[in-house]
Amino acid sequence: MFLSRTLRLFRPEAVLRTLAPPCYLHTSASQLNSNRATIACIPRQKFARVYPVLMVRPDGSTIHIRYKEPKRILMMPIDINTLPEAQRKARLRRREVSKIVVKEDVQFEDDFSLDDYRKFWKKK
Structure with a gap:
């Protein structure tokens, strides 16, 4: 009986009760659960916000997509190498810088x- 009482004193809970309680003035207990996300924000490079945008393909068809920037219409570029020769030359001509006409x-x-107005400048 005496032995069981002395062994109870060496249990971890009893030892912690006999020691001085720790001071938690400048520290807080870490909460590793779902409530932690409401307290701190998660640093990230890209945000998940995307916007509905109408995308126009080179053949003229349109589809609705989710895009990272708020735009109304997103046009895909046309590959000039796939165009007929006449259309390709016309597009290249439009791209060239037009010559500036100097007036x-x-x-x-x-x-x-x-000399006719010098008389007005002289002080009297």
């Missing part, structure tokens, strides 16, 4: 003379 300055002839 020539028109020189007006006038009979303005500064």
Whole structure:
């Protein structure tokens, strides 16, 4: 009987009760459950937000997709190598920078003379 009482004192719960309780002033218990997500945000590079967008394919067909940017219409580029020669040349011509037409300055002839107005500049 005496032996069982002394062994009860060496149980882990009894030993922890006899020691000084730890001070949790500046620490908090970690919660490893679903409530942790409501307290802290998860750092991520890309967010899961996508927007409904109408995508137009090169053949003219349209489909609705989910896209990372809010746009109304997303047009896919046309492969120039698959076009007929006449259409390919027309598209390449439209891509070229048009030559800028420089307007020539028109020189007006006038009979303005500064000497006619010098009398107004002199102080009296």
